[in-house]
Amino acid sequence: MKTLNNQTLLYDEDCPMCNLYTAAFIKTKMLDANGRKPFVTLTDAEANYIDMDRAKNEIALVDTQNKKVIYGIDGLLKVIGFSFPVIEKIGNWKPMNYFLKKLYKFISYNRKVIIPSKENTHIKTQCIPDFNYFYRILYIVFATVFTAIILFYYSKNIPLIPNGNWTRELVLATGQIGFQFLFIQKMTKEKQLNYIGNLVTISLMGSLLLFPILLLQKFVSPIVTLGWFGLTVTLMIAEHYRRTTVLELPKYVTATWILYRLIALLIILNL
Known part of the structure; x- marks a missing residue:
């Protein structure tokens, strides 16, 4: 696998699905050792250039060098596409991209009823999706x-x-x-x-x-x-x-x- 360096996915650590696929990216070396980070550990400095509300609904891929961020299916396609360009090309085909974005939202907005977790009121930056x-x-x-x-x-x-x-x-x-x-x-x-x-x-x-x-x-x-x-x-x-x-x-x-x-x-x- 080709490793996409200096890119970090901000994931919901209470979501087993998010844990699974982000860990798989690290294990298969599609991302480097710093390729994922729990959303709840974000610093105030990072919050200045990350859309926090959007990142709760769509996993954020942060370029740690230039501080640019892409979200949701676009970020996942970038990670996968670095090793498998044909998948990124198919995923970015307009009809397919539209379908994938809708499917992603369908899963993301419902992830807390697919696999529920207790709400921790002591944590300020919880990764809880908006209610849709x-x-x-x-x-x-x-x-x-x-x-x-x-x-x-x-x-x-x-x-x-x-x-x-x-x-x-x-x-x-x-x-x-x-x-x-x-x-x-x-x-x-x-x-x-x-x-x-x-x-x-x-x-x-x-x-x-x-x-x-x-x-x-x-x-x-x-x-x-x-x-x-x-x-x-x-x-x-x-x-x-x-x-x-x-x-x-x-x-x-x-x-x-x-x-x-x-x-x-x-x-x-x-x-």
């Missing part, structure tokens, strides 16, 4: 639809569950959101959507766990399919409880989450 209603709702819709699709196909392989349809699974997935909303109405709109974002992330994670069995359905017995579904639900319950702890939410929202799923199962079995 459009990208949050878009994420909720995406995760809900994806979950409904996976459950529709997976349920066909569980003998105890009556054959359903796409509409049933979509109603069940959206119904979970509506049911939980009944218990979070006293929260602010942002906190409500933060919780719902975490809620659909759990469903999305569950769907991804079911996906391998769905691909191997011709080679897997119905008992294994049912058992894997039960294990997945157990892991989802544990993850929901963990996230409510991180978000400092009432513990009863996990109980209501389980209650909805029990009610939904009873309805399905009696249809």
Whole structure:
């Protein structure tokens, strides 16, 4: 790999994804040993030439020699493109660049509901993205639809569950959101959507766990399919409880989450 020297990425140290790919740039020598720096360690001098608000939403690539900064997908393309020029060329093609920037924002604005972290009020320069209603709702819709699709196909392989349809699974997935909303109405709109974002992330994670069995359905017995579904639900319950702890939410929202799923199962079995 060719090393891009004197360039430093300012990353969110509480974001595992950010940690992973910035560390990979260092390990593969695409950036030098000083090629990344936690956002929270920025000095006042550095803050003078870095757009702090923008850097919370789009990772900043700082040229430490001339103090120039580029943000988001443009910075990542510069790092990757130094070793793989063809990737930078494709990424800078206008239609592709437009798509990549939208995808980057989709992930960045939702990264705290994809992987939540506790807010530390003692740190002044926390790397917390702005709240964006459009990208949050878009994420909720995406995760809900994806979950409904996976459950529709997976349920066909569980003998105890009556054959359903796409509409049933979509109603069940959206119904979970509506049911939980009944218990979070006293929260602010942002906190409500933060919780719902975490809620659909759990469903999305569950769907991804079911996906391998769905691909191997011709080679897997119905008992294994049912058992894997039960294990997945157990892991989802544990993850929901963990996230409510991180978000400092009432513990009863996990109980209501389980209650909805029990009610939904009873309805399905009696249809």
